[in-house]
Amino acid sequence: IAGITQAPTSQILAAGRRMTLRCTQDMRHNAMYWYRQDLGLGLRLIHYSNTAGTTGKGEVPDGYSVSRANTDDFPLTLASAVPSQTSVYFCASRIEGQGNYGYTFGSGTRLTVV
Amino acid sequence: GENVEQHPSTLSVQEGDSAVIKCTYSDSASNYFPWYKQELGKGPQLIIDIRSNVGEKKDQRIAVTLNKTAKHFSLHITETQPEDSAVYFCAASSNYGQNFVFGPGTRLSVLP
Numbered sequence: 001i002a003g004i005t006q007a008p009t010s011q012i013l014a015a016g017r018r019m020t021l022r023c024t025q026d027m028r029h030n031a032m033y034w035y036r037q038d039l040g041l042g043l044r045l046i047h048y049s050n051t052a053g054t055t056g057k058g059e060v061p062d063g064y065s066v067s068r069a070n071t072d073d074f075p076l077t078l079a080s081a082v083p084s085q086t087s088v089y090f091c092a093s094r095i096e097g098q099g100n101y102g103y104t105f106g107s108g109t110r111l112t113v114v
Numbered sequence: 115g116e117n118v119e120q121h122p123s124t125l126s127v128q129e130g131d132s133a134v135i136k137c138t139y140s141d142s143a144s145n146y147f148p149w150y151k152q153e154l155g156k157g158p159q160l161i162i163d164i165r166s167n168v169g170e171k172k173d174q175r176i177a178v179t180l181n182k183t184a185k186h187f188s189l190h191i192t193e194t195q196p197e198d199s200a201v202y203f204c205a206a207s208s209n210y211g212q213n214f215v216f217g218p219g220t221r222l223s224v225l226p
Contacts, residue, residue, distance in 0.1 A: 004157075033213075042120075042203060042218040043158070058213065090157050101207070102148050103214070105157030 003027065004106035006091050012112045013081050021076040021109050023091030031094050032074040033058075033103065034066060036087040043090065049074055081113045116141040118206050120217030127194050128225050135220045137204035138186040144206040147187045148214070149178060152201045162189070194224045 007022045025032065034046040035058075045058030049068040063085060065077045074093075078085055088110050092103040117140040127133045139147075145166035150158035164171045164178045164187065171178050175194075180187040191198055201221050205214040 035216075040218060043214075043216040045213060045215075048213060059215075092157075101146050102160035102163055103150075103158075105150075105159065107155075107157050 004091055004093060004104055006089075006106035006109050008109060009107070010110040010112075012114060013078075015081055015083060015113055017081050019078045019081055019111070021078075021089055021091075021111070023074045023076070023106060024072050025074075025091075025093045025104070026072065027093065027095075027104065028071060029093035029095050029104070030071065032068065033092040034064070034074070034076045035090045035092065036060065037090060037108070038087050046076065046089075081111075083113045085111065086113045087111060116144060116206055116208065116215040118204060118215050118217040120204055120220055122220060123218065124221045124223070126223045126225060129194060129196060131194055133189075133191045133194055133198070133222055133224075135189045135202055135204070135222070136186060137188070137206075137217050138184075139206040139215075140185065141206070141208055142182075142185065143208040144185075145209075146207045147178070147180060148205050148207075149176075149189050150203045150205065150216075152203065152219075154200075158203055191222075194222075196224050196226055198222060199224045 004025045030051045033048045035043040047066040049055045052071045091106040120137045148163035151161045152158040175192045177190040201219045204217040207214045
């Protein structure tokens, strides 16, 4: 792989169920992010991690948790899914401090909570 | 916090014409402004960016301009082609790329 891999690509989930969205990158980027994309609202930051072992809350963190045990993986967990969490989820990463500030995005996970 | 507005929400142009998308931001401390292109079913892809110490940047048919005083920046696409059809997002960051705030997006359609 080269870049960011997200899994699954799509999922239908019953409300109340627990779900983990996976994100793996092989670029050795130190910073990683989770965004949700909803029609008319653009991309909104859920959680981020500036380096392995640290995480932070974004604009819409409620109902979600993340962990960053190593550089490559940044899973997003929905502890008890609700219909308002129906969205397309994008994982992104970047390198800090090398003059290239842009994100690399994954292909997304389309989640439907019913 | 930062707020980014983007206009228009949809834009249709004839092939070969130019397209302009405008964004405004609220935080005067913002210093990095990227533009992303998102094709159907794919993740956003960085196409051009500009830093606060530069007023204009070009890359082939794409250019971005920044007016720090007015707090707005624009994407210019010249000689548009059908493959330019996509959703375009602007973003702003006050910490050189950390925790962007994105605009709501512009759906560009290039008509053959």
